[in-house]
Amino acid sequence: MTSELVAPAAASTRSRRGRGSTLTRGSGLGLGIAVTWFSILVLIPLALVVVQAVGGGWSVFADTLTNSQTWDALVLTVVEALLVTAVNVVMGTVIAWVLVRDRFPGKRILEVVIDIPFALPTIVAGLVLLSLYGPDSPLGIDVSNTRAAVFLALLFVTLPFVVRTVEPVLIELDPEVEEAAASLGASRATTLRRVVLPALAPAITAGAALSFARGISEYGSLVLLSGNLPHRTEVASVRILTYIENDKPEQAAAVAVLLLVVALAAIVSLQLVSRWVARRG
């Protein structure tokens, strides 16, 4: 989200100052310190993950992928993240719609409720879900140690993404355009399909990409809830952790890099879908 906020500023700064560097000696020193710190903390460690994975060569990737436990974990992770993202696309858009267009007492409380999954520590999120959907469930629904638990945990932690990306766009979207479409004889469904949906598509896509990326990398909320049963409820993050604990950093790094590739592929394909929907509008 920040990158979108930063992009227009980059253009305006450039036109104001012209090309090249405007750094003074002091700010240049500050930049040097900041970039060094950022490299020490983030860039070098992350680069080492890629180096570790690639350094082992194709054989490590092949070995890691042909490990049936790892393969099952990767498939489960991707499938569950896709399912959760699909639910978020629908429910997130409906929630954003109600928050923006509807008015009723207590709506502001809903705004806070939406952000709770962001604010809660992930391990607490797992415990929270376990209290309603675990062995002592007052509803009599016990999903702990099943694949439904993975689904539920991902649904919880990714709740805010689509809502929070669609909301601002919906606020900007002028209801008069919809009224105009309606007055020209368009049905409610046609207005939604031809006017509202194309306008919201980029935001929904951005939210879906964030939700999917978070879904495939989730760990904390699953620990207490899913039981981490091999071949059943074990996700990719848990495989990475197991590889680290067994002192196999190459395999851990290989799974990490695979997840990164999957996330990038998802973001690119969602962009394509978004463009297609926007063009049809």
Next chain:
Amino acid sequence: MARYSAPPVTTGTWVRRVLVVGYLFLLVVWPVALVVSTTFDNGLGNLSDAFSDPDVVYALQLTVYAAFWAVVINTVFGVGISLLLVRYEFPGRRTLSALIDLPLSVSPVVVGLAILLAYGGENGFFGPALTGIGLQVAYAPLGIILATAFVSLPLVIRELVPVLEEIGVEQEQAATSLGANAWQTFRRITLPSIKWALLYGVVLSLARSLGEFGAVKIVSGNVASQTQTATLVVEQKYQDFEQGTAYATSFLLALIAVAALVVVTILRPKEDHDGD
């Protein structure tokens, strides 16, 4: 949206209301409420059990200590880099501003792996050199601070950059032309106009830092009363069937998270009026 007359309330409106409220109730409100009621199901017993458990008390102290330093580091770094990104032009600026967001999209487990690969005592890239000068990063509080600083790094910057762009440079230039030095300009002109955004960013960083689990689990070694943080204690106590203590510690963490959220919600309307 307040400018338009309220849309007519139709059957569809009610269907959507019930759907949204029911969904959020079942997914968030009821489960969170249950954690609160389970914590207090024997009065204050669970909380006093938790506070009389030295492992829990140690973990809470360690968590606050690590979160404090991570937030201090991220605040200083965040203010500095936000000013550099918005106020200056230099080669690679766009790349840097894109890379800053990286920590938010990396799995906590991968963050842990990355820090071990760089700073692990024996096999880490910098590990042996740091051990040589007597610094232990992995399986020590320093590693916990690094992991925490990593995951919460972009939060202050994400709040500051849009506000700095919004306020522009005119006032700062005026101050400079009147003879103020860089520090005076920052303290008298820039800081007052970014203070709410800064506070917002700090609160978000603090909440994120107190709640980090995955990265810290890998980097810290998770040894009770040595490198075990509050979130790790929740896991351990739950698995040791000390559910009361697990719930009480979770309640404390959730309380801090929700308090942070409420502070942020109160501060937010100063920046964007959504007409509500």
